[in-house]
Amino acid sequence: MSLRAAFAEGRFAVSSEVGPPTGTDVSEMLETADMLHGRVDALNVTDNQAAVMRLSTIAACIHLKQHGHDPVFQVTCRDRNRLGLQSDLLGAASFGITEVLALTGDHVVVGDHPEAAAVFDLESVQLLDTVATLADGSDLAGNELTGSPEFFVGAVVTPDANPIRPQLAKFEKKVRSGARFFQTQAVYDAESFLRFMEYARQFDVRVLAGLVVPRSARMARFMNKNIPGITVPNAIIEELDASEDPVQTGVDVTGRFIREVREHCDGVHIMAIGAEHLVPRVLDAAGL
Amino acid sequence: MIVVRQKPIDDILEMVARHKRVLILGCNTCSAVALAGGEKEVETLAELLRLATSRKGASIEFEGAVLQRQCEPEFIEELEEGGFDAFLSLGCGAGVALLSEKEDIPVYPGIDTLFIGASKGLANWQAECSACGECVLGETAGICPVTRCPKGIMNGPCGGVSDGQCELGDRDCAWVQIHERLEELGQDECITETHEPRDHSTKTLVREWDMSEPGERK
Ligand code: SF4
Numbered sequence A: 001m002s003l004r005a006a007f008a009e010g011r012f013a014v015s016s017e018v019g020p021p022t023g024t025d026v027s028e029m030l031e032t033a034d035m036l037h038g039r040v041d042a043l044n045v046t047d048n049q050a051a052v053m054r055l056s057t058i059a060a061c062i063h064l065k066q067h068g069h070d071p072v073f074q075v076t077c078r079d080r081n082r083l084g085l086q087s088d089l090l091g092a093a094s095f096g097i098t099e100v101l102a103l104t105g106d107h108v109v110v111g112d113h114p115e116a117a118a119v120f121d122l123e124s125v126q127l128l129d130t131v132a133t134l135a136d137g138s139d140l141a142g143n144e145l146t147g148s149p150e151f152f153v154g155a156v157v158t159p160d161a162n163p164i165r166p167q168l169a170k171f172e173k174k175v176r177s178g179a180r181f182f183q184t185q186a187v188y189d190a191e192s193f194l195r196f197m198e199y200a201r202q203f204d205v206r207v208l209a210g211l212v213v214p215r216s217a218r219m220a221r222f223m224n225k226n227i228p229g230i231t232v233p234n235a236i237i238e239e240l241d242a243s244e245d246p247v248q249t250g251v252d253v254t255g256r257f258i259r260e261v262r263e264h265c266d267g268v269h270i271m272a273i274g275a276e277h278l279v280p281r282v283l284d285a286a287g288l
Numbered sequence B: 001m002i003v004v005r006q007k008p009i010d011d012i013l014e015m016v017a018r019h020k021r022v023l024i025l026g027c028n029t030c031s032a033v034a035l036a037g038g039e040k041e042v043e044t045l046a047e048l049l050r051l052a053t054s055r056k057g058a059s060i061e062f063e064g065a066v067l068q069r070q071c072e073p074e075f076i077e078e079l080e081e082g083g084f085d086a087f088l089s090l091g092c093g094a095g096v097a098l099l100s101e102k103e104d105i106p107v108y109p110g111i112d113t114l115f116i117g118a119s120k121g122l123a124n125w126q127a128e129c130s131a132c133g134e135c136v137l138g139e140t141a142g143i144c145p146v147t148r149c150p151k152g153i154m155n156g157p158c159g160g161v162s163d164g165q166c167e168l169g170d171r172d173c174a175w176v177q178i179h180e181r182l183e184e185l186g187q188d189e190c191i192t193e194t195h196e197p198r199d200h201s202t203k204t205l206v207r208e209w210d211m212s213e214p215g216e217r218k
């Protein structure tokens, strides 16, 4: 399985994500991947997520691939300049890791090494252009490649961004720069997501609705306050507040959302953030 | 102008600890306007340093003077011999550098050089330019993405923007402002066009600018 295959077969795609460890012991990451095996088409491997230092994303992708999983290689522009980014894209492709998610990345100041130099030689749009250039057989300096990779590349979009116009302008740049699929920031309001899908359907791209299971009313409020582009509607917060088993309610709410949007998008991307065990439960609740 | 900020007194004391007689040297151009290197600031700093040294039981003498511009040799030549064994410069990095080159005693920076900025009110400056060597303000409605976006990206905003605020939480998102201003100016093509990666070699390679020998610009 892979995202590419799921889309090619016209299946509703499911992806989730795993984070590499802070150290060399990859057993927990592999256990999580095994637990999700057969339920997801692909696993995003995060890249020093939230600017917190972790084992290399490429190494983690290779471990996963060797264990029969299908990684999506997340690439941010925070830690490498254009030479580093191209080297790593080629390196990953040489191991058959060709599903790539191009991101700008969080600033180092918000992470655990705030004194580090933030690179951002390129950002997500220019990274997509870079991927396209490599796939065309040369590097950014115009040198010909011996063996060029075939990437299937995606990007992210925030349907509930405020303001929305600059976000959509950037979405369109990403489409033009070759993004084939999009994962959205976590969405909760089906109506507003469907409005976004109506707009996104003008473009020849696949869209996976981004999901984060709200495990409590507190978590929902926290996300509303602190995570850019996430809006958990009050009705859901009230539902969680009133529930005796908020985790189950969060799973149900997420499952319900998937059923509501299923006919209108191409799949879902479930960001488990430490609660990967809930992913199968969400898929059960959604009837997937 | 160049915007500067005085270093903490303790940091300054640590730098000059091994000296006996230090001249605090103000700079009457940018630094003075930034309220960190004029006559008044030199006097106040001398007083503070005297107090702090005597409290520590040390014996360093501090005197003060102000040059019109520390980044020009002709003004540095006006300096008179005074038996000093170190300078504490309140000029920007260029001032410290030229003083070091021209004088034969150590020069220490008493301020940090922050940015090229514009006045936003009393004792308040906004970072507007980082001297990147290849100005893109023509494409960004006069708002510098290199300086005002902490990521310095050319195709923003990034996913960190929230209600028009930057993900760092301490400023407006430069790219939201750029888009708004471009719309106001009717320059919509600048919104939809993808900007190429910046050429960092300009900054690296332009190390001197001699107008009498302009040479070739890349
Ligand atoms: S683009 Fe470069 S030269 Fe122009 S204002 Fe920004 S930092 Fe200064």
Ligand code: SF4
Pocket (backbone or CB within 6 Å): B148, B149, B150, B151, B152, B153, B156, B157, B158, B159, B160, B161, B162, B165, B166, B167, B168, B172, B173, B174, B175, B176
């Ligand atoms: S939120 Fe805006 S200003 Fe802040 S890093 Fe992102 S694009 Fe730059």
